[in-house]
Amino acid sequence: MSADVEQQRYDLVVVGGGINGTGIANDAAGRGLSVLLCEQADLASATSSSSSKLIHGGLRYLEHREFRLVREALREREVMLRKAPHIVWPLRFILPHQPHLRPGWMIRTGLFIYDHLSRRDSLPNAKRLKFDGNGPLVPEIQRGYEYSDCWVDDARLVVLNALQAQEKGADVRVRTRCIDAREIDGEWEVTLENRLTGGRDTVRAKALVNASGPWVESFVKGNAQRESRYGIRMIQGSHLIVSRLNDDERAYILQNRDGRIVFVLPYQQHYSLIGTTDRRYEGDPSQVGISEEETDYLLDVLNSHFVKKLGRDDVIATYSGVRPLCDDESESPSAMTRDYTLDLDRHGAPMLSIFGGKITTYRKLAEAAMQKLEPLFETLGAPWTADAILPGGDIDSRAAFAERLAREYPFLTTDQRERFASSYGTLCLRFLEGRESQAALGYPFGAGLTQVEVDYLIKREWARTSDDILLRRTKLGLLFDAPQRQALDSYLEGHPHLAGHALNSAAV
Known part of the structure; x- marks a missing residue:
């Protein structure tokens, strides 16, 4: 790799491909910053795909008098209904x-x-x-x-934010671990390792966002070699x-x-x-x-x-x-705050660490993060995500879009139509366009999953393994038996897109 590529410069490097990391990367890219997002595994592979899958105010938080958090979450509930009616x-x-x-x-x-x-x-x-x-x-x-x-489909919410961030110009790299972050001349020099190929890449960034979830504290102390002001x-x-x-x-x-x-x-x-x-x-x-x-x-x-x-x-x-809840010294785990804490360390190169948070308020957390970072970037754009529809969400309703699919693609099964409407929205038109029969969708892996959908997920949504596809992208894992999963694994092993540099980022 050439020296100029190794030292590519970004305004922001975001570490962590969960809901907070992708939300911040998306917001920042939409405000005109150059952004790199890295995730050591798959998008939403940890906390963000293991939630109760709710966009909610948190009724029980009222008992702990967390009125600000509940009010913000209830407002975001309305925002999310508008932004992502498909999921x-x-x-x-x-x-x-x-x-x-x-x-x-x-x-x-x-x-x-x-x-x-x-x-x-x-x-x-x-x-x-x-x-x-x-x-x-x-x-x-x-x-x-x-x-x-x-x-809410939690994992797809993460993927859609990553897609929108990429549309806004962000460099999204999955299965890419930040193995070192050191300060040089007031900036961050970040070393990234592709976990599938072993290849390494070094980039520069004006600021670093630590959105590594359960690893947030260990990242501060280990990778960045600083003291963490908060614990989790x-x-x-x-x-x-x-x-x-x-x-x-x-x-x-x-x-x-x-x-x-x-x-x-x-x-x-x-x-x-x-x-x-x-x-x-x-x-x-x-x-x-x-x-x-x-x-x-x-x-x-x-x-x-x-x-x-x-x-x-x-x-x-x-x-x-x-x-990863911010440690507020509560004796009971249930009583610990679900609110978020943002810590901007400006003793040297700026690093913003994200402690806590909940999936419902991820967008407001991202706005609060940008407010913290605003003094570092003179040309930072205005907030924009409240009114921006997430990819695929340009539909009236899931039911109405399923009816449209029935008219335009009558060969789809009812289960396929309903799943496409509630997972992809209009994004499914990218792999359905021009298809006139089930046979035209390619090999049927099972439960309505076909070759064209798998190819789309590989090329556009960073899917690399059967777990990426069955557990996080489509939620079909419960319907697949062992031979069907083996057939999918075999197809992925031989897929031409899953080789070399293509492992790092989805096709644009």
Whole structure:
């Protein structure tokens, strides 16, 4: 590699391809900065794909008086419904009530505040419910409440921000690790390593953004060799996936005797998603996995509310993630703040480190990050992301776009149309254009996944492995058996695009 390429200069190098890193890279690129984003694994491969997949204000945060965070999150809920109607949609929550838990007056007060703390453009008010014993809940539960929040495809939210950042000129590099960052003449010299080829690249940057999530503190002390003014506590959150527990598309929020809550969410038509737990975690964040105690805890909460009783054998799949919360010295993990802290270190070359945060407020976090960095860049553009539709989101609604696909591509199955509408929006037209039959979509790997979609994900969305495709890009992993996955692995191993320099960035 030539010397001039090795010393390519950027305004900003962002380390970390989760929701905070891609959100900041996107915002910065749209304001005219030259940006490089590097991610050591796949986009959204850690915390950002292990969430409860909700855009919500955080009803339980009201108990901890985090009114600023809840108000900001509720406002962002409305913003996200406009920005990404293909991957964000309204969800009604049923909150069953039992007398021995939080008193009714407290719940009614909390829901009233939740409804009125911020303006709502489309979501309906909370209301009381009475149960007649014929539903999925145990007959002892006779009343409850219903309120609104939103669902999000968390991993696709990350990918869409990376796509938009690239459209704005950002250099997005996946499976590229920052192995060293040192100060030279008031700037950062950053050494990057391609984890698939072993090749190294050195770039210069005016400022460095450390958005490495659970690794944020270790990056400051190790890679950048500085002292961290803030610490993190890693909090493990785990989820179970089981067969669908209720016939409709409503979610449940269950109050446990210990004061915690557990969500039961409709997931991928056939399943229910149950979570999350809150326990301190020590160790490598990339090796986190559900414990037997967490499994039993979630099943116990579920079985105390639902008629259908489940055991470990009913668990189809699990996933766990580590939330890097800013250490506020709270004794209980549940009481730790989900708010974010931004630390700009200007003792030498500027480095901004991101502590905490939640997926709902990622866009506001990015704006706050740019506000911190603004004094460093005289020509920084104005905020722009609030009104900018994310790639593929230029649709009226998922249902309307699915109907359009039915008219224009009548050979698509119902499942394909609905999945394309709720994962890609108009982005799917890039691989459907000109196709007139299922056969024209190429080899069928299974569950509606075909060759043209896989090729698109490789060339445009940085997918490299079957996990990238099945777990994070399409959510089809639960529907694939071992031979189908092996066929996909074999296709990827022989794909001509997955060689040499193409491993580093998606095709433009």
